[in-house]
Amino acid sequence: MVLAEKKIEVELIEERFWEERSEFRRLNPAGKVPVLKVDDFILSESNAICEYLEEKHPNPPLLPRTPEERAEVRRLVSWFDDKFYRDVTVNLLGERMMKRITGVGYPESTNVKEGSRQIKMHLDYMSWLLDRRRWLGGNMLSLADFSAAAQLSCLDYISDVDWDRSPLVKDWYATIKSRPAFRSLLSDQLSGFPQPPHYANLDF
Incomplete structure (x- = not known):
């Protein structure tokens, strides 16, 4: 992206x-x-x-200007790449898809339930951020938005995101999803895992 x-x-x-x-x-x-x-x-x-x-390649910029704003974006990149990934993506995508692709076993229902529980907290946190800012990291599109969208795109492919939980998060994702930089992801097809009908739909 x-x-x-x-x-x-x-x-x-x-x-x-x-x-x-x-x-x-x-x-x-x-x-x-x-x-x-x-x-x-x-x-x-x-x-x-x-x-x-x-x-x-500083243009278009994906990090804001001030040290404080940059620190906040970096904090959120770490949040989504590390905490969100461990709490949610590993437990949902890892269990439901990656184990099958890599042939290392079968999904553990306990892990799937934990991922389903944790994603609610993360969506609520994103909603809290977006209620106070235009974008996740502040007033401009940044690496924080791309880090979050990358995780959610993977989970949306297996229909594991409750988009009705937060209209703010859904609207944010729809905006990200409509960007030309995101279009190639919407054409992804994984063998044995067909796209859900809504995945590439900009009006999901």
């Missing part, structure tokens, strides 16, 4: 990180995606990649 928002052309390469290819491990010993390769420069970890792109 950051690359598309900044209109940076890139070749996307699918990497099944769970297969632990030795060639990929040489790019990133942690065995995680994403990895950015620019000529001989190789960078891993999504936060580092996004901030690198922001510094190399």
